[in-house]
Amino acid sequence: MPKKYHIHTKVTPLNLDYVFKFRIERGENCINCGKCTKVCIYEAHKRGKGGDPRKMADPNTMVCRNCFRCIQECPRGALEKSLDKDFLNIGGSYWKSDMFITLWKQAEDGKVPVTGAGYRGPFTGPGFDSMWTDMSEIVRPTRDGIHGREYISTSVELGRKLNHLTFDDCGKLLSKIHDTIDIPIPIIFDFPQDNLSHNVKTAIVRAAAELNTCVILSADRIAADLKKYTKNIIPLIPHKEIDKHQALIKSVRMVAINYNDEVLSTLPALQDKIKKINNVLTIFRVPATNAVETIVSSLAQSGAEIIHVVADYRGMEYGSSRADRRLAKDIIRAVHLKLVEDRIRDEVTIIFSGGIAMAEHVPKAMICGADLTAIDLPLLIALGARLYEEPEKILVFPEALEKISVRTIMHRIVNLMGAWHSQLLEVMGAMGIREARRLRGETGRAIFFDEIDNDTFGKLFKKRETAKI
Ligand code: SF4
Ligand code: SF4
Known part of the structure; x- marks a missing residue:
C-alpha cells in the first residue's frame, strides 16, 4: 500500500488582534474562584501569569468555541459574550464574516474547526451553498477511521x-x-x-x-x-x-x-x-x-x-x-x-x-x-x-x-x-x-x-x- 500523504501541522499564532464573532469578557463581579478554568476544555480561561496568580487573566477569545458552558457555570454571572462590532463589516455577500474566523483558526492550528454553538441555518444559498454532498456512507459500520486503516487517496x-x-x-x-x-x-x-x-x-x-x-x-x-x-x-x-x-x-x-x-x-x-x-x-x-x-x-x-x-x-x-x-x-x-x-x-x-x-x-x-x-x-x-x-x-x-x-x-x-x-x-x-x-x-x-x-x-x-x- 502506498505511503499515506500526511500534512504536518504546527500551532502557529500570529499574535494579531483578530476580529471574533463573539468577544468573551470577564466582569468586575468575578471572585476569581477559577471554576471557568475547569469547565473550559479549550483553556480560554487561565489565572494571571506574572501578576497576581490569584487573579484571572483576560479570557482568550481566540480559542473559544462558543459553547457557552463557562457562562452558564460561573457562580457570579461574571462572564459575558457579545457580538464583535467589526465582525459584521468584514467580507461581504460572498466572503462571509464567519469564513474569516474559520480560515484564521485553521491557519492557526491546522485543525478541523469546531463550534459549540451549533448551526441554525440557513441551509441553502447561492452557488456552492445550494449543493450538499451525499453523506450516506457515514453510517456504514465498517467505517474505521479515515486517519486509521482506511486508505483514501487525495492525489x-x-x-x-x-x-x-x-x-x-x-x-x-x-x-x-x-x-x-x-x-x-x-x-x-x-x-x-x-x-x-x-x-x-x-x-x-x-x-x-x-x-x-x-x-x-x-x-x-x-x-x-x-x-x-x-x-x-x-x-x-x-x-x-x-x-x-x-x-x-x-x-x-x-x-x-x-x-x-x-x-x-x-x-x-x-x-x-x-x-x-x-x-x-x-x-x-x-x-x-x-x-x-x-x-x-x-x-x-x-x-x-x-x-x-x-x-x-x-x-x-x-x-x-x-x-x-x-x-x-x-x-x-x-x-x-x-x-x-x-x-x-x-x-x-x-x-x-x-x-x-x-x-x-x-x-x-x-x-x-x-x-x-x-x-x-x-x-x-x-x-x-x-x-x-x-x-x-x-x-x-x-x-x-x-x-x-x-x-x-x-x-x-x-x-x-x-x-x-x-x-x-x-x-x-x-x-x-x-x-x-x-x-x-x-x-x-x-x-x-x-x-x-x-x-x-x-x-x-x-x-x-x-x-x-
Ligand atoms: S467562574 Fe466566574 S467568578 Fe469564577 S473565576 Fe471564572 S469568571 Fe470569575
Ligand atoms: S464559551 Fe465554552 S469554549 Fe468559550 S470560553 Fe466558555 S467554556 Fe470555553
Whole structure:
C-alpha cells in the first residue's frame, strides 16, 4: 500500500488582534474562584501569569468555541459574550464574516474547526451553498477511521490522457502515452496578487513545496532565491515571450499561458515549441466568461493538456451584467457537460479557481466537474488579511506584515491546507469515495437544491401560475 500523504501541522499564532464573532469578557463581579478554568476544555480561561496568580487573566477569545458552558457555570454571572462590532463589516455577500474566523483558526492550528454553538441555518444559498454532498456512507459500520486503516487517496493527475488505447495486430501498443504529473492534493496555489512583500511570496512558494503541490507565479516575478523551488513553480508566461524564458522553462514541470484568440489559433504549434525546449505540461488559463465552455472545448479539441478556468474572486462569471452572471457551480457544470457532449472530457484536465473560499468548496467543485482547484485569497487570509467586498474589493493586511517570518507564514498556509485536507478526507470517507479523482463530475453523489426544489414544488407552483393565466 502506498505511503499515506500526511500534512504536518504546527500551532502557529500570529499574535494579531483578530476580529471574533463573539468577544468573551470577564466582569468586575468575578471572585476569581477559577471554576471557568475547569469547565473550559479549550483553556480560554487561565489565572494571571506574572501578576497576581490569584487573579484571572483576560479570557482568550481566540480559542473559544462558543459553547457557552463557562457562562452558564460561573457562580457570579461574571462572564459575558457579545457580538464583535467589526465582525459584521468584514467580507461581504460572498466572503462571509464567519469564513474569516474559520480560515484564521485553521491557519492557526491546522485543525478541523469546531463550534459549540451549533448551526441554525440557513441551509441553502447561492452557488456552492445550494449543493450538499451525499453523506450516506457515514453510517456504514465498517467505517474505521479515515486517519486509521482506511486508505483514501487525495492525489490527482494533471495532463492529457488517452480516450482509448490502440494496438497493432500483434497486440503491440501503438498509442503514445502522454506524460502526466501527480500532485497529492487537488489544490494548487494561484498567486493572489503581484505586489506582495518578498517574505509572503517566499512563504507561499515554500508552502507549495512543503505540500508537494505547485504555485502559479508570473515568470518575471520569480526572484533568484526562489529558483530552487522551480519544481513547485508554474511560471505564467506571455505566449510571445516563450523564447525569452527558455532557461526557466528548462527548469520547471509545467508552464501557464493566458488564453486569447491567437493562442487558440496557434495552439498545437505553441505547445510543440514549448515541448521542444523542455517536455513540460502547458496550462491554458481561460477567464470564465459566458462563452467559457465553448472556448474550453475548442482548446481541448486542439490538443490542450490542462485548462484552468478562472472566475472572479466571488466565483462569478466575468463580463455579463451582474444579475445573470453564473456562479462557480454552474460554470464548472457547464464546462464539464460541454466536454462530455463533445466526447473529450476524459482527455483533458480542468482546474477551476475563483471563489474557492472554504474546504468544502474543493470537493464541491470536483463533483461539479473540475479535476482540481486553485486557491488564491485564502492564502492571504491565512496570514491575517481581511477582505471587504463593498463598496469595492479591498484587502487589508496586518501591520508590519513584512516583518513576519517566512517560516511563520509558511506554517500557517501549511496548517490551512492540513485542515482542508482533513475535511476532504472526511467528505470522501462519508461519501464512500476512496480516490479524489473519482469525485470528478459525480453529480449523482450530491443533492442540488434547485433540482429537488423544482421536483418537489416546481410543478405545483407552475400549475398555479398557469391556472392564473
Ligand atoms: S467562574 Fe466566574 S467568578 Fe469564577 S473565576 Fe471564572 S469568571 Fe470569575
Ligand atoms: S464559551 Fe465554552 S469554549 Fe468559550 S470560553 Fe466558555 S467554556 Fe470555553
